[in-house]
Each structure stands twice: as structure tokens, then as C-alpha cells.
Amino acid sequence: MEALKQELKEKIIAVLNLEDITPADIANDAPLFGEGLSLDSIDALELIVLLDKDYGIKLTDPKEGKAIFQSIDTMADYVTTHRTK
Amino acid sequence: METKKRIAVSEKIYTGPANIITPLGFSTDGNFNKLLSGESAISRHENSWMPHPYFASVIDEVLLDKAFADVSADANFTKLEKMMILALQPAVAQSGSGLNKKTAFILSTTKGNITALEQHDVEKATLHQLAKTIAGFFKFQSEPIVISNACVSGIMAMSVAKRLMQSGMYDDAFVVAGDLVSEFVLSGFNSFQAMSDAPCKPYSKNRTGVTLGEAAAAVYLTKEKTKASAEILGDGSINDANHISGPSRTGEGLFLSVESALKEANISSEKIGFISAHGTATPFNDEMEAIAFNRLSLGQIPLHSLKGYYGHTLGASGLLEAVIGIEAMNRGKLIASAGFDEIGVSENINVIAQNADADIDYFLKTASGFGGCNTAVVFGKVI
Amino acid sequence: MGTSLYIENYCIIESGKILLDGVEVFSSDADSFADFSKEALRHFTIQYPKFFKMDHLSKLAFLGSELLLKDLSGKENTALLFANASSSLDTDINYQSSISDKENYFPSPAVFVYTLPNICLGEISIRHQLKTENSFFIFGAFNPEFMFGYAENLIQTQKAQRVLCGWTELLGDEYKAFLYVVSKDGKIAHTIENLKALYEN
Numbered sequence: 001m002e003a004l005k006q007e008l009k010e011k012i013i014a015v016l017n018l019e020d021i022t023p024a025d026i027a028n029d030a031p032l033f034g035e036g037l038s039l040d041s042i043d044a045l046e047l048i049v050l051l052d053k054d055y056g057i058k059l060t061d062p063k064e065g066k067a068i069f070q071s072i073d074t075m076a077d078y079v080t081t082h083r084t085k
Numbered sequence: 086m087e088t089k090k091r092i093a094v095s096e097k098i099y100t101g102p103a104n105i106i107t108p109l110g111f112s113t114d115g116n117f118n119k120l121l122s123g124e125s126a127i128s129r130h131e132n133s134w135m136p137h138p139y140f141a142s143v144i145d146e147v148l149l150d151k152a153f154a155d156v157s158a159d160a161n162f163t164k165l166e167k168m169m170i171l172a173l174q175p176a177v178a179q180s181g182s183g184l185n186k187k188t189a190f191i192l193s194t195t196k197g198n199i200t201a202l203e204q205h206d207v208e209k210a211t212l213h214q215l216a217k218t219i220a221g222f223f224k225f226q227s228e229p230i231v232i233s234n235a236c237v238s239g240i241m242a243m244s245v246a247k248r249l250m251q252s253g254m255y256d257d258a259f260v261v262a263g264d265l266v267s268e269f270v271l272s273g274f275n276s277f278q279a280m281s282d283a284p285c286k287p288y289s290k291n292r293t294g295v296t297l298g299e300a301a302a303a304v305y306l307t308k309e310k311t312k313a314s315a316e317i318l319g320d321g322s323i324n325d326a327n328h329i330s331g332p333s334r335t336g337e338g339l340f341l342s343v344e345s346a347l348k349e350a351n352i353s354s355e356k357i358g359f360i361s362a363h364g365t366a367t368p369f370n371d372e373m374e375a376i377a378f379n380r381l382s383l384g385q386i387p388l389h390s391l392k393g394y395y396g397h398t399l400g401a402s403g404l405l406e407a408v409i410g411i412e413a414m415n416r417g418k419l420i421a422s423a424g425f426d427e428i429g430v431s432e433n434i435n436v437i438a439q440n441a442d443a444d445i446d447y448f449l450k451t452a453s454g455f456g457g458c459n460t461a462v463v464f465g466k467v468i
Numbered sequence: 469m470g471t472s473l474y475i476e477n478y479c480i481i482e483s484g485k486i487l488l489d490g491v492e493v494f495s496s497d498a499d500s501f502a503d504f505s506k507e508a509l510r511h512f513t514i515q516y517p518k519f520f521k522m523d524h525l526s527k528l529a530f531l532g533s534e535l536l537l538k539d540l541s542g543k544e545n546t547a548l549l550f551a552n553a554s555s556s557l558d559t560d561i562n563y564q565s566s567i568s569d570k571e572n573y574f575p576s577p578a579v580f581v582y583t584l585p586n587i588c589l590g591e592i593s594i595r596h597q598l599k600t601e602n603s604f605f606i607f608g609a610f611n612p613e614f615m616f617g618y619a620e621n622l623i624q625t626q627k628a629q630r631v632l633c634g635w636t637e638l639l640g641d642e643y644k645a646f647l648y649v650v651s652k653d654g655k656i657a658h659t660i661e662n663l664k665a666l667y668e669n
Contacts, residue, residue: 016578019520038517041331045277045577053574062278136573195584197555202564212555213608230614231606233555234586241603245618252621254614269560272567273580321627324548324602326593330581341599345627455581456590458602 005076015050016043028072044069056084098247099313099467101305102179103408106168106263107395108144108298111152112175117412120420121440125394127284127296134268135275140284141266142298142396144168162218163198163209168301169219169263177223180305181312182257189249189258190225192216193232193242195400199269219261227255233400236363236454237322238262239302240403244320244462246306256308262404263301270297270399277330279367285397287364287390287422288371288436290429295365298396302404310467315411318352318447318463321345325457332369332453336377339453342461343381346449350463357386357463358445359419359437361410363452364390365397366424370453375430383449389437393423403452403460414445414466473623474654476540476630478666479532481645487669488535501641505531516595523559523582524643525552526591529636532647533592536632540649547601547628548589549619554639555606556585588636601627610635610646612663619650619658635667 009023018037026037033039044065051057051068057079059065068078104112108126109119126142146164153167156174169192182188194212201209208214216229230249232242239262246258264270274280274295285296307313323345325338333339347354360383362374378384391406398405413420419441428436446466453459480487484504486494494511498504505527509519514534522530529550537543559582567575581587586604593602601622607614619631630651637644646667650658656666 017520019517040328042329042521042578042581048278049276049574049576060278133570196560199560199564202561203568207557207561210557210560211553212606213553216606217608228607228611228614231555232603233584233606234602234604235584245603248621248625249617252617252624254617268567269564269583272575273563273577273583276575276577276580322601322603323599324590324593326590326597326599328594329587329590330577337599349625454586455584456586456588457593458586458590 001076001080004079005072008072008075008079011050011054012047015046026072030071032069032071051079055079057082096251096308098250098317099307099310100315100317100411101307101312102176103302103304103314104172104175105405105408106144106172106301107405108142109394111171113408113412117409120394120409121418123421123423125284125423126298127396134271139271139280140296142296143266144299165198165263165265166215166218169261170222172263172301172303173219173223173259173261176259176303176305182305184223184225186226187256188225189227189230189246189255190220191230191232191242191246191258191260192219193238193260193262193400193404194264195233195235195238196264196267196270200265200267225259234454234458235456236397236399237403237452237458237460238400239405240407240450240452240462241322241460242404243304243317243407244322244460247317247320250306250308258306259303260306260404261301261303262401264399264401265299266297281366284424285366285392286424286426287366287392288428288430288434289425290427292366292368292371292429294367296392296396298398300395300398300401300405302401302408304404304408313467315414316465316467318465319346319349320460320462322458322460325459327457329457330455332373333457334373336373336380338457338459339374339377339451339461340380342459343377343449343451346461346463352447352463354382357383357447357449358414358443359448360386360388361406361448361450362388362390364392364422366392372430373453375432375434378434379432384433385435387419387435387437389420389422393425403450407450407462410448410450411464414448414464417442417445419443473620473650473652473658475656475658475662475666476649476651476654477536478646478648479535480669481528481532482643486535490669501638501643521578522591525556525558525585525636525638526582526588528638528643528645529588529634530591530595532634532636532645533632536647536649537596543596543630545600545629546598547622547631548592548598549603549615549622549631550589550634550636551605551607551611551615552585552635552637553606553608554637556583558639559583610667612660612667616658616660616663623650
């Protein structure tokens, strides 16, 4: 699980072009949206593409993303139970 | 070289001969009559462009080629070029324009011949090249002006033409707008999770997003009243300065654009006979428009979106909808907003549910798009 | 003849160099536009994380506008009038490649949004909170006659007090930007001849 969390942080930083941010800057339970990384609606859509591309998870309703992308913890939980690759 | 200034803000600019090319027909009259009978061009499609079936409003290429054969035997034009030429052809023929260097040619599109990139033909995908091709067909003499300003492009083109004519740079202008349904735009809107899984339903409670469409529209702009179909009274194109893909939650840019257009037109909001709004049927766009129109005290003015008939034709939509708006004003018709059932925005707006007759002296055309852009134009009856 | 409007300041970005009012303020040996723009951002100590999410055209337009607008006071009613030759083709090509392989088909919304040239105007508007007139045009080459006429019209009809004009051409690692502010203040007269001369530098 810790390895997956580290992997998710690295992927998020790369995919969302978060310059000057390292995995160590992202706490597992910190909110990804709102304050903190100040991600926006396009970032949320990009994370949906990431789930599809790297873990074979298809989200068709962007609203589902809200709960899944709350934090690295919630994202890792979701990936673990739903991944197809 | 004209560096001399000529300020003639009060000079009247009119729309003249126009034409539209859509799946509902290749003439303004034909299209308008289909709208009155409630016909929609949106249908279900299933092909390699999308991983699943989708709805879109698409022009039949066999019919297009047949119509095109009447104006040219040259087969070396793309689908979009044929649409644009067919749109312009009657406008040029009826204009009586001298087509000299003081005749502006303005082309508006978002993606032009983008499908040329599938064959890695970057030159063909260049928008200036598209404009040169169309200008060459009609032997326009002035340097083509291309506007690519997302979904406001079509109506912005008309506003720009008016401004250029008022400033004395040009005597008259041809404006053409067009865009296609392609794998490029379908996949993009789909990646935004913005596509409706049924024909789009602007302003309705159960709306789920956009239906894409393709069309071309052309309008001649003139200072001569004898050729006029409507007067362009005022316009504004103001940015939200809020987000590059999401519309402003307060409708700020649209509010300011309409305010600017009304101020220039010098008419009060209650004189507007109807609003031809943007109405893409995404949850955020329609809500934003409702907020902006209420801030402008336009909540009671009859309003429609034509996206339920034609889908969202991107860079063509603003000009296509303006041409229909002018026709509606002159015929005294309020066209129902197709796909509308139960109101689904938080502020009161007066969505036209049934076709109706009305005396219309003025109407407002608005559009909003990616990049936070908005355009509003006020049209008036020629009296 | 003559004009009452002026070019308040101007900026050129080309071949690894940035010139402000004719004076070189930054140069870099970076081979790619990506590296060049990043170095420039660091050099001018511009803190703006969103910069790294932009496509190249927006980065080019952003850098030029940043240098011209940052010290300008009373810039609220500054319109944006931009043009180039290649529209958003640089990003269009990038996006097209993401959908051309059906085995590896993952269209990116963050790329798709930049397949419109006017997105760079949105980026500048957000950065400087400009709720103002804005429009993006495409010509075969820099068109000083058009830029002059349209900017004059915006100010004379009181649609704007100032106009930030920009020719922002970019395709691959070839780029040239010429941005300038037109207003009632300045030393260089706003004329077609002066625009040509400054563009050619």
C-alpha cells in the first residue's frame, strides 16, 4: 500500500505538471483539491484519465471522482480494490 | 497606407444577404421552415471516431457534393471548404459588392481543416491556408482575416466586421463561419465528460451535456440600407478572467459583454424581443447564463438555444444562430428551444417552450466559450 | 495625419532572447522552448505554478504579457488583441498524436483545452484580472495594418483604455513574440511604420 501511495504521488506530480512539488510534500491524508495543491476541474479530469490509462479503471461520472480523489489515502484504497491492471 | 483616423462611430452597419448550410438544408428559408416544424438535425451515430455510440448533427456528404456540383466542377475541396463556399455563394451573388481591397473577408472557425492532421498535412490544417482557399474561389482582394476564438468565434466575426467597417478600414465585408464534427473534437469533448448521452436539452433539469454539430454560415455586411436585413447596434466581447475551461459562476464576462453591447445600442433591456442564447446544455454553462441574464434584468425576456436543433456547431454556431435570429425577428416568430422540458437552472429565465408570433424590434445574440470568452451582439429591425 | 495614441512599452521574445523596450533583459542557450521558457520564468522570479500547466503558446504569451503588465498601474481596462500564423497547431499536433493510436487511446482534457489559440488570452486575463475585450486572429504573417486599425478602434470607441497587442507565433521550437501596449501615454507614436520597425527590430 505504501508503495502504491508513493507511486500515485509521483504520477500525479508528473501528469499534472506540479513543478517544485515532491512526493514528500504530499501527505497521505491531505486534501488534493481546494487548498494544498490547488488542483482544479481539469486536473480532476486528468486524474480520471490516469486511472484509466495506468490502472484500467473507467469512471464515467465525474462526480464519482470527488470521493475517490479526496486524498492519496482514498485514491490508493480505490485503486487497490478496482484496478484491472 | 492609411494612417489617417476616421471616427464615425455613429455610422450604421447592416447585415445583408446571408446563407446557412446545415443538415436541415442549404438555404436560410429551408432551415427556418424546418425549425418552425420542430425538426432536429441530431441523430445517433456509431463509428470508429468514438469508443461508444454518440449523438451529433452531421451534414450528408452525398447531398453536399450534389449541391456543390452546381457551383463548381472542382472536386479538390474539403467538406468544410465546400460548406463554406456554398454558404458564401448566394451572399456574394446577391451582395452587389465590388469585391475590391476595401471589402473585408473574415473567416471564423475553431478547428478548420483539422482532419488534415490525420495525414500529417500541417499546411492543409493551417487556418490561413483555409482562408486563402475560400478567398481564392471568390477572388476576394483583401488579406483574409481569420478569427479563432473558441465557441464565440462566429458571432465575434460579425462584431469584428462591424468595428472594422466603422473605423473606415473597409467599406463592406463577407463573414463566413464553419466547423465540422471530427474525431478530434468528439474525443476532446468526451475527455471533458461533457457529451450528452441523448440529444442535448438546453436549460432542462435532466440535461447532461453537449451534442456536437457541423454547419457553415455566411453574411454580407454593408453600409447600404437598401440591402439591409438588420442593423448591428452594439457588441461586446469580454473575458471572465476566471477559468480556462469552466464558465464564471457569476456570469461576469457575459454580464459585462451584454452590458457593453446594450450601452452602445443605447436601448434598455426590456426592449429586447428575444435572446438567442448559447445554451450548450452543460450544467455549468446554462446555469451561468441564467445568472448573467438575471443580473441584467433579462430574466423575463423570451429566450432559446438552437443547440437542440443543430447541436453545438462550435465556431459556426454564433453566426448560424444570428442568421436565424434575424430571420425570426423579421418574420415575427419566437422559435421554441428544442429539447427543453422542465427548467433546470437556479434563476428564473423565460425559455420559449412553444413557437409563437410576436412583434420583435430587437434581439440579443450571445455566446460563451473556452478561455473564458463571451460575445454579445444587439440586432435591430431595419426601419 | 499623426495619431494621439502611443506604444507605451514593447517586448520581443525570439531565438533564446527577451528584449524589453529594445534592451536585452534575458538570454539563454536552451535548445528547446520548454527549457527556455522555464529559465526565463526563474530569471524574472515569477511565482505562478499554473505556468507549468500551460501549453507552449500560452507560455510564450504569458511571459511577454507578464513583462509588459507587471509594473503598469491602472491596467483594469486593458483589452487583449492577439494574432499569429500557426493558431494552436503546436498543441493540435500533440493532441492528434494522443488519439491516433487506438491501442493507446487516452485523449487528455488538459491538452485538448489548449487546442484553441484564444486560451492564452484566458490565461493572461486570469493572471492580471482583466475582464476586458479580447480576441485572437490568424494571418499569414504579422499584419501591422490590421493590428493598428483594430487597436485604434478599441480605444476610440471606448471599448478599452489600453490595448495589449501581441503577435505570438510558435510551432515546435520555432517562436517569435512581439507584444506591445497601446495607450494615450508613451514616447513612440502608434503608427503602422513604427510597428513594422519594432517588429523587425
